[in-house]
Ligand SMILES: [Fe+2]
């Protein structure tokens with residue numbers, strides 16, 4: 012500590028002592044209050060507080076009472092009422108009164124670890140504290156004070172103490188220390204113990220009302236409480252300079268799991284995941300239900316290697332067979348402060364992006380996976396676009412994994428008209444057929460569906476139309492079920508005869524497979540015409556321009572894009588720029604030029620949007 016600081020500290024201690032002396036002596040001789048103040052009913056504080064205890068319903072009532080009493084006569088330059096939030100370890104500024112105006116602070120706070128702050132000093136000393144430096148109040152307060160108060164002030168903070176600790180602080184700022192200000196300080200000082208009692212009751216009441224909401228199924232805190240804890244932990248991590256990790260865990264394909272087993276089984280899986288996590292993390296870690304099928308864990312003061320080890324142990328436990336829960340897999344995403352980002356919002360966004368990215372891995376391997384934000388940082392543009400479009404699809408529609416539920420809903424609606432069992436069987440076999448196809452086809456259908464939703468939204472189509480296009484995109488190649496494997500997976504170019512067979516897949520899919528299912532009849536033209544060309548040179552109907560249904564034109568573009576950017580039996584995946592160049596070249600001949608423009612913009616924004 013520098014000599015200057017030592018002198019300053021000693022001087023400030025002396026000032027605090029003087030302040031307390033001043034208040035106490037004035038308090039004892041309260042009867043000597045100047046005549047002018049006597050008129051302002053300040054002479055009977057005990058009676059005042061008794062009335063207050065009977066009537067106050069909120070902290071604001073306390074504040075109103077104080078302002079009313081302290082404003083009479085010559086009023087302080089400013090008055091501040093704050094409470095100590097032990098749960099969040101914050102000093103929360105609540106109310107402010109300036110001459111003639113009352114204001115509420117907008118959620119400003121000072122971390123209790125900031126021991127150089129005047130308010131925090133008051134909290135720790137549990138005794139009246141003095142300063143004449145406005146800056147000591149913290150930068151959070153200054154913008155609220157009028158310019159004329161920005162010079163030197165006589166600032167006193169009187170703590171309200173309950174159970175030996177400070178629970179709230181009343182701060183008064185005076186331009187001059189005269190008999191008026193002394194009388195007001197004495198008044199507040201005299202009331203402090205009784206005020207503390209009523210304030211403590213009201214703080215407890217507030218706490219009960221704002222208690223973290225617990226999720227019924229898992230017993231974990233809910234998303235909104237999670238957000239508060241994450242804010243607090245991040246502040247602490249910044250202040251104490253230690254790493255902080257956020258792990259998002261998500262049950263893979265929960266919708267399919269629910270459909271396959273039951274919703275009750277899905278709930279059991281989620282509850283089991285929650286209980287496994289509870290057994291694997293420490294008391295200082297926080298577990299929350301983050302979303303429908305997601306759980307978040309906040310892990311402070313821990314090296315990333317340990318966080319990964321804990322997550323691996325979790326996955327191992329999930330993989331162990333359980334007598335009353337069917338097996339399920341999870342995707343885990345890990346982000347860490349300060350490595351991945353310094354800010355809360357971006358940490359959460361990166362965590363969600365990383366989770367989406369990791370789900371692709373799980374989709375491919377059908378097993379649980381852990382993905383770090385750094386994995387996403389190293390991802391290719393193609394992968395970023397996949398993640399981006401899947402997010403749009405999630406936001407605006409449903410993704411491939413939720414198709415079964417949507418289909419079932421459609422079927423249920425139609426069930427009154429048709430033979431319900433037959434319809435369900437047909438759809439179940441359709442879904443099964445899609446699932447049984449090779450890995451490429453399965454991924455292709457889902458990606459094309461996601462891209463189609465993203466492009467449909469970019470065009471501004473209505474939700475019902477988007478859903479139709481999504482289903483059509485998912486089933487666009489269903490007719491390939493009828494094409495021999497030797498042609499489908501041929502490594503070289505197709506002969507004319509083979510091409511003729513291959514070209515039948517839109518009609519087989521539309522007319523033979525989808526048309527009999529009433530619930531899917533509206534997507535038949537979209538599937539049938541997904542190989543038509545803008546210039547009328549496509550197949551099977553040689554439709555031209557806008558005669559081709561919009562949904563079919565959209566599917567045609569995103570189908571080509573995904574085909575170009577993925578490995579095929581006869582060639583390797585093409586770099587993104589090359590694929591986009593091919594699409595641009597075909598604008599106006601193969602594809603709708605307006606839609607190509609929209610798609611190109613979408614790809615550009617996707618490249619920028621998913622960043623780490
Ligand atoms: Fe096709």
Ligand SMILES: [Fe+2]
Pocket residue numbers: 455487488570
């Ligand atoms: Fe296709």
